[in-house]
Amino acid sequence: MPGAPARSRPPGGGQRRPQQARSRRTRRRLVEAAANTFEEKGYDETTTAEIARRAGVAVGTVYSYFPDKRAILLEIVNDTVAQVAELILERLDPDLWSTDDLRGSIRELIHTIFTTRRLRPGLQRIVWERYFKDAEVRESLEAIETRLMTAVKNLLLHLDSIDAGRVRDPDAAAYVIHTSVEWTASRLILGGASEARVEAAVETTTDMIAGLILRPA
Amino acid sequence: MPGAPARSRPPGGGQRRPQQARSRRTRRRLVEAAANTFEEKGYDETTTAEIARRAGVAVGTVYSYFPDKRAILLEIVNDTVAQVAELILERLDPDLWSTDDLRGSIRELIHTIFTTRRLRPGLQRIVWERYFKDAEVRESLEAIETRLMTAVKNLLLHLDSIDAGRVRDPDAAAYVIHTSVEWTASRLILGGASEARVEAAVETTTDMIAGLILRPA
Amino acid sequence: MPGAPARSRPPGGGQRRPQQARSRRTRRRLVEAAANTFEEKGYDETTTAEIARRAGVAVGTVYSYFPDKRAILLEIVNDTVAQVAELILERLDPDLWSTDDLRGSIRELIHTIFTTRRLRPGLQRIVWERYFKDAEVRESLEAIETRLMTAVKNLLLHLDSIDAGRVRDPDAAAYVIHTSVEWTASRLILGGASEARVEAAVETTTDMIAGLILRPA
Amino acid sequence: MPGAPARSRPPGGGQRRPQQARSRRTRRRLVEAAANTFEEKGYDETTTAEIARRAGVAVGTVYSYFPDKRAILLEIVNDTVAQVAELILERLDPDLWSTDDLRGSIRELIHTIFTTRRLRPGLQRIVWERYFKDAEVRESLEAIETRLMTAVKNLLLHLDSIDAGRVRDPDAAAYVIHTSVEWTASRLILGGASEARVEAAVETTTDMIAGLILRPA
DNA sequence: GATGAATGAGTCTTCATTCAT
DNA sequence: CATGAATGAAGACTCATTCAT
Numbered sequence: 001m002p003g004a005p006a007r008s009r010p011p012g013g014g015q016r017r018p019q020q021a022r023s024r025r026t027r028r029r030l031v032e033a034a035a036n037t038f039e040e041k042g043y044d045e046t047t048t049a050e051i052a053r054r055a056g057v058a059v060g061t062v063y064s065y066f067p068d069k070r071a072i073l074l075e076i077v078n079d080t081v082a083q084v085a086e087l088i089l090e091r092l093d094p095d096l097w098s099t100d101d102l103r104g105s106i107r108e109l110i111h112t113i114f115t116t117r118r119l120r121p122g123l124q125r126i127v128w129e130r131y132f133k134d135a136e137v138r139e140s141l142e143a144i145e146t147r148l149m150t151a152v153k154n155l156l157l158h159l160d161s162i163d164a165g166r167v168r169d170p171d172a173a174a175y176v177i178h179t180s181v182e183w184t185a186s187r188l189i190l191g192g193a194s195e196a197r198v199e200a201a202v203e204t205t206t207d208m209i210a211g212l213i214l215r216p217a
Numbered sequence: 218m219p220g221a222p223a224r225s226r227p228p229g230g231g232q233r234r235p236q237q238a239r240s241r242r243t244r245r246r247l248v249e250a251a252a253n254t255f256e257e258k259g260y261d262e263t264t265t266a267e268i269a270r271r272a273g274v275a276v277g278t279v280y281s282y283f284p285d286k287r288a289i290l291l292e293i294v295n296d297t298v299a300q301v302a303e304l305i306l307e308r309l310d311p312d313l314w315s316t317d318d319l320r321g322s323i324r325e326l327i328h329t330i331f332t333t334r335r336l337r338p339g340l341q342r343i344v345w346e347r348y349f350k351d352a353e354v355r356e357s358l359e360a361i362e363t364r365l366m367t368a369v370k371n372l373l374l375h376l377d378s379i380d381a382g383r384v385r386d387p388d389a390a391a392y393v394i395h396t397s398v399e400w401t402a403s404r405l406i407l408g409g410a411s412e413a414r415v416e417a418a419v420e421t422t423t424d425m426i427a428g429l430i431l432r433p434a
Numbered sequence: 435m436p437g438a439p440a441r442s443r444p445p446g447g448g449q450r451r452p453q454q455a456r457s458r459r460t461r462r463r464l465v466e467a468a469a470n471t472f473e474e475k476g477y478d479e480t481t482t483a484e485i486a487r488r489a490g491v492a493v494g495t496v497y498s499y500f501p502d503k504r505a506i507l508l509e510i511v512n513d514t515v516a517q518v519a520e521l522i523l524e525r526l527d528p529d530l531w532s533t534d535d536l537r538g539s540i541r542e543l544i545h546t547i548f549t550t551r552r553l554r555p556g557l558q559r560i561v562w563e564r565y566f567k568d569a570e571v572r573e574s575l576e577a578i579e580t581r582l583m584t585a586v587k588n589l590l591l592h593l594d595s596i597d598a599g600r601v602r603d604p605d606a607a608a609y610v611i612h613t614s615v616e617w618t619a620s621r622l623i624l625g626g627a628s629e630a631r632v633e634a635a636v637e638t639t640t641d642m643i644a645g646l647i648l649r650p651a
Numbered sequence: 652m653p654g655a656p657a658r659s660r661p662p663g664g665g666q667r668r669p670q671q672a673r674s675r676r677t678r679r680r681l682v683e684a685a686a687n688t689f690e691e692k693g694y695d696e697t698t699t700a701e702i703a704r705r706a707g708v709a710v711g712t713v714y715s716y717f718p719d720k721r722a723i724l725l726e727i728v729n730d731t732v733a734q735v736a737e738l739i740l741e742r743l744d745p746d747l748w749s750t751d752d753l754r755g756s757i758r759e760l761i762h763t764i765f766t767t768r769r770l771r772p773g774l775q776r777i778v779w780e781r782y783f784k785d786a787e788v789r790e791s792l793e794a795i796e797t798r799l800m801t802a803v804k805n806l807l808l809h810l811d812s813i814d815a816g817r818v819r820d821p822d823a824a825a826y827v828i829h830t831s832v833e834w835t836a837s838r839l840i841l842g843g844a845s846e847a848r849v850e851a852a853v854e855t856t857t858d859m860i861a862g863l864i865l866r867p868a
Numbered sequence: 869g870a871t872g873a874a875t876g877a878g879t880c881t882t883c884a885t886t887c888a889t
Numbered sequence: 890c891a892t893g894a895a896t897g898a899a900g901a902c903t904c905a906t907t908c909a910t
Contacts, residue, residue, distance in 0.1 A: 026894075061895055128348070129346050130346075131345070172421040179404055180393075180398075180400065190349060200389035204386055216433060239869095276905090280906070456909095481900060493902080494874070495874055503902095562779060562782070563784060606848075606852055610835055613838055613839075617834035618827055646855070646859040677891095711893065712893095714884095
């Protein structure tokens with residue numbers, strides 16, 4: 001599956017087996033069926049039989065596209081996490097940060113992160129659930145987190161360069177910021193907190209991050 | 218095995234909670250066996266048969282002390298999380314916080330939290346794994362987190378009262394602080410980070426928290 | 435399972451798990467059910483479900499006595515082959531060989547071997563079928579064949595010592611004799627040959643062996 | 652792939668036996684691919700998908716040349732066994748047997764038989780494995796064995812006619828000789844015996860056969 | 869109270885074969 | 890004629906839980 005946008009792909013591009021149109025469609029149907037079922041019922045609770053049923057194919061077909069159930073999850077996790085990260089990465093572009101209202105930019109970023117957690121919450125739960133259990137899920141997540149943290153770090157360095165930020169240890173800061181915000185967002189949203197509590201958390205988190213990275217006026 | 222055969226038991230002998238010495242010991246042995254096995258292999262990978270074996274009893278015995286496998290986990294989670302929390306709660310006592318070096322106190326607190334993650338890491342992983350999956354695990358964890366967050370809030374209010382802190386929204390602050398530090402600690406330690414990275418994270422986290430709650434000199 | 439006679443076993447003897455009477459009986463029932471089913475339908479065609487059904491237990495029970503289907507076969511093969519071999523080994527005792535009618539003794543031995551093939555023919559087929567396929571079956575069979583060939587060799591040496599035999603290479607002779615007779619017997623009997631053909635083969639095989647090992651008068 | 656798209660096909664195009672060059676080649680490729688795979692991995696372990704892959708065709712194509720997997724094996728077994736038998740049949744021609752050194756002729760024959768077992772051992776194993784399992788394999792093998800045994804019998808009669816042999820029961824003798832030598836050879840060679848053991852077995856087998864069929868000088 | 873044998877529903881996975889394109 | 894996507898029956902094995910002894 002494409003993963004990243006892959007806007008302009010070379011003409012004969014085909015990444016795996018699917019060479020025929022029907023095959024491609026079946027694969028997509030399988031991934032979608034699996035994603036929906038995982039989302040609704042969780043990973044362990046989803047049987048390959050149900051995935052097949054919802055995709056409208058036979059069980060065997062599942063196994064001609066994926067070696068096993070885990071492989072389907074992996075692909076979905078990659079896609080989902082990547083999509084979510086993409087939204088955040090866009091907001092981390094230093095060019096978009098007005099010098100006038102840095103706290104506002106931070107706030108907007110935090111808000112975005114909190115909001116993304118509303119996408120496919122079931123799948124995000126599965127990621128937490130399997131993070132320590134499945135090395136590949138972990139690697140998959142960490143690859144994307146590395147991209148995020150690098151973007152955060154670059155932003156910090158940028159702020160520093162325009163005399164707006166103050167960072168002692170950019171790597172550690174990126175790590176701590178990323179981890180803190182991510183988890184606060186996840187727990188709050190996936191845990192079903194009220195809108196008011198979410199807003200309060202966004203505000204406080206913004207203060208916290210601002211306090212860490214912004215040079216006091 | 219000591220003690221006479223329990224030939225004459227008191228009429229209304231309760232069957233639930235341990236009333237006899239042997240019973241209590243068996244229960245403890247079961248809990249320990251389960252905790253060790255969960256710790257080593259994870260929850261799903263631990264069979265009740267293995268717990269029984271390691272406790273030196275028959276499978277059936279497990280079920281005369283606990284309604285099911287999950288109940289054992291619940292008890293262990295409660296104990297473990299409570300023990301870990303206790304260490305942190307002690308450090309949150311406002312009386313222990315010197316006014317002179319508030320940042321140092323924060324740092325010490327953060328350090329303590331990071332350190333506690335080294336206790337029973339396998340069990341802590343299970344808590345993450347099951348947090349969204351098992352409502353009782355969630356409740357169990359949240360009950361203790363509530364205590365922690367209340368203590369944090371009280372500390373914030375105390376700092377405020379001595380003109381050392383500044384808190385706009387103590388509830389949100391307690392939540393965000395707790396969640397951020399907890400997760401940063403967990404991922405770093407459970408993920409096996411190097412000592413240097415841990416130290417850097419402690420330092421940066423301290424800065425971040427200090428920036429949020431301390432009144433700038 | 436006992437395997438060899440184990441005539442006088444130490445009082446508290448119990449070889450594997452079975453400590454309770456019921457357990458022992460279940461195990462026996464399982465082995466018998468499996469042997470009968472293997473015998474009738476062949477190994478691959480026998481499902482663990484059917485073994486369980488015929489033993490009157492649940493599938494799971496099968497797996498609490500044996501790690502897998504193959505293990506049941508192995509045990510049965512060991513027993514069956516050993517039993518068959520025992521009948522032949524008895525006939526190889528030099529003391530039973532009259533000096534007067536050595537050809538008659540050989541004939542009787544050959545006849546015995548041919549006759550044993552009528553025991554559990556289905557299982558014997560399975561042994562051939564899996565001989566090159568399953569290393570443990572092979573080892574199992576070869577262990578017993580080694581005993582047989584050793585007995586043959588000793589007999590040859592004995593005949594030599596009483597000036598009745600002539601053997602150039604006792605090891606090779608034992609091997610060739612054993613293999614030839616065994617396979618001729620197996621193919622003929624397992625292939626369902628007529629009584630007349632069997633008798634003719636016994637006679638000719640006797641001539642062949644006698645020609646090899648007996649000193650011409 | 653060669654050839655123009657089969658746009659205009661001759662109306663009554665025969666579907667069964669190879670009439671066109673390409674078809675014949677495809678069939679040969681399939682048989683070879685199957686033979687190699689069977690040889691390397693065994694019958695059960697070979698999937699039709701792999702045969703197709705190695706032949707460079709689609710699975711469906713396999714089924715336009717053969718009704719099923721078993722049919723491919725049957726054809727291969729026929730060919731292989733026939734080829735092997737041919738080598739032996741040549742050596743059974745009475746004209747080639749010098750009267751001077753009959754034991755030498757027997758020895759050479761035995762040697763030839765042992766040597767042929769080194770051809771396609773994997774396939775020969777499959778024949779043993781399926782001999783009792785698959786009636787057609789059995790028939791196929793037996794048809795060729797009948798030819799061999801007839802040749803043996805004719806040889807015996809020939810030796811008798813020139814006063815060199817002595818045979819009580821030519822049919823039984825042919826059967827016993829054939830079966831004994833065949834199996835001794837198979838087990839020894841397919842079992843991977845050392846050259847020395849093979850040589851010893853050849854020698855002893857020669858003695859055994861000579862003792863049965865040659866008139867003592 | 870303890871024992872441990874027995875349960876059996878539930879899962880994943882394989883692969884020969886078919887048939888629409 | 891070839892293709893290869895799809896089929897789906899079948900089977901081995903697991904393990905939390907029960908209950909007769």
